Amino acid sequence: MDFSSAEENYLKAIYHLSETDSEIVSTNAIAEELNTKPASVSDMLKKLSSKNLVNYIRYKGVSLTEKGKSVALWIVRKHRLWEVFLVEKLKFNWDEVHEVAEQLEHIKSRRMIEKLDVYLNFPKFDPHGDPIPDKEGNIAILPTLPLSEVSIGEVVKVVSVSDSDANLLQYLDKVGISIGSELQIVERIAFDGSLEINIKGSETVSRLVSPQVSQNILVTIDNKQKKALKGK
Amino acid sequence: MDFSSAEENYLKAIYHLSETDSEIVSTNAIAEELNTKPASVSDMLKKLSSKNLVNYIRYKGVSLTEKGKSVALWIVRKHRLWEVFLVEKLKFNWDEVHEVAEQLEHIKSRRMIEKLDVYLNFPKFDPHGDPIPDKEGNIAILPTLPLSEVSIGEVVKVVSVSDSDANLLQYLDKVGISIGSELQIVERIAFDGSLEINIKGSETVSRLVSPQVSQNILVTIDNKQKKALKGK
DNA sequence: AATCGAAGTTAAATTTGACTGATTATTTAC
DNA sequence: GTAAATAATCAGTCAAATTTAACTTCGATT
Known part of the structure; x- marks a missing residue:
């Protein structure tokens, strides 16, 4: 199933917020992360909820479902693999790649990402040290x-x-x-x-x-x- | 200046049609090329015209301005460089790359494309033999x-x-x-x-x-x- | 020159994602 | 336990890009 860039960005934001802070994420936190307004977030959460990507309780907050998490991890995988490509192959500095990777992460082609993974020799971490989820969405977490x-x-x-x-x-x-x-x-x-x-x-x-x-x-x-x- | 993917696709379509057929392109031809309806084309042509990207005369047809042509050539450059990357580096077959390149061509980063060009060793032709415009939009045309x-x-x-x-x-x-x-x-x-x-x-x-x-x-x-x- | 059909255009409605302003829940402070 | 502060939602709009349906314009033929 395919999702819009907007939907993907919301799922990724919720994923990052639930990693750093608590499992359940607030509307305002998402709005701040995405530089948007809480009202817009409410709208989108309703939509994501109807697609079974998030567990959403009005006024209480939101968390990712298994399905939502796997989509988020897939976006993260793409983002980080592209970052490796940009730094290792195209010789970007590590401070220049985030913006471009934000665009590249929305390109739709499972096949391309798996070929990119092979080409980059299955990197486990991106240039900033963040772990790259594997095909199944498994991600190495070391105690930090x-x-x-x-x-x-x-x-x-x-x-x-x-x-x-x-x-x-x-x-x-x-x-x-x-x-x-x-x-x-x-x-x-x-x-x-x-x-x-x-x-x-x-x-x-x-x-x-x-x-x-x-x-x-x-x-x-x-x-x-x-x-x-x-x-x- | 930045353009939406839709605008870029229209400019590219007009460019391709004015290459193969005549300088001046018809609304219906564009609609067919983009799998859209003539009515949508009319709307977009008005918009592109107001941005000085095309010369548009109602009921008469449309052609690219210098500005429009240079945007179109930039999109074509990106598309064809990405195709080279996909075939040469990621080992796609030549019949698999068009779709993905259609997405990649809309990524916005002048810097990345110039670095990609270096990385690919300044290819002059894409995997299907189409010439790749250079930075300035110059394009090799052999008599075919x-x-x-x-x-x-x-x-x-x-x-x-x-x-x-x-x-x-x-x-x-x-x-x-x-x-x-x-x-x-x-x-x-x-x-x-x-x-x-x-x-x-x-x-x-x-x-x-x-x-x-x-x-x-x-x-x-x-x-x-x-x-x-x-x-x- | 009147007309007919194809090509092209406008108008109105839809979809997606956002914003503003008003309203309602929930928390916090006392 | 209630009032104020904070958080979240709702209702109404907007903009971009599209569609459908209805209307013009063009130009070829008679």
Whole structure:
């Protein structure tokens, strides 16, 4: 079955919101995510509900049905595979691909996406570190937390960053943070919540990053480091 | 300036029709090309005219302005570059790419298309032999004629075939005709206009092709052959 | 020059997705 | 437990692109 770009965008927005926040998503949250008005969202939710893509209770909120989730994951799969293509093959920078991928994700051709997947050699993550759902909609989830919530002294590895803010991505380029970078948290400034971190590269650099930045970087506790600690 | 997919499709249709037939295109011809109704065409022509994309005189017909032509050529450039990508990189067959390219041609990103052009190594022709307009809209035009109009005995080379009919392309695959194939016209059957041709490959094969087929294959008089004749 | 049929146009209605303004539910604060 | 604040919905419009049905215009023929 085929859906309009508008419908697909709503399903994707609901999916993203129910990932980051709670399972059940509010009308206003969707309106903000899509830069539209709550009244428009109400209209569309009625429509999606009649197509059994969402569970919608008036005034209470909305969640994806199995069917809705599988459509959303399919859009996400397409978006992220195209991002890999744009960066790896066409040599775009990672801060330039989101907008174009927003258009490409609505191209309808199952066959093309499977061929693209082969061509890209079955990537598991997009250029921002977000996992790519497989054909069946399975998605690798590793335990992560925002950099802003890591405790002092901990060593972590950058897993992913928000792909929708080009300014953030350009900033990270400039200070030398990329997917896979190892960071150590040195100090948390009480005044504004800034973090002092060491960025391990060819040489270790110390930086101060704002909460705005650290909230948008997802990290894992570094396993190698963990083992080393255990060994002691 | 940005145009809707509908506007772009109309401009492309007018462009194609004014190439194959005359400069000035009729409402009904456009309606047929786009599988829509003449009334819809009238409405759109008024709109395109107010945007200075076409010269439109009620009841008389329509032609592209310079501006309209350059938009049309840009869409054609995108369509044909994507077709090259789909065949060369993703390994689609030449009969499968038209539909998908019809969607991809509406993606908006000048930058992406120029990067795609680089990535594909500046192809001059798409998989069906149609020339790809360059950045400025210049397009290579070689003197061609439909196979159906070639005289008996002549040796010709296949330059291009219609990309919009998958059945034709599959048929050509089956009988071993591809872009660049050399054909010799043996006989024209008076009854239905069928042609008997020799297809030169690893071995030469004789075939009978219907007018439907021969009208959709564009060929050039073979140059090597011409020289050989001159030499005599 | 009157007319007939084909080609083309207008008018009115439909569909999709959005917006504005008014109204109704739900929560929160006291 | 009620009033104010917040959230969500409803009703009415709008714009784009289409369709159907009814009406013009053109031009070829008589």
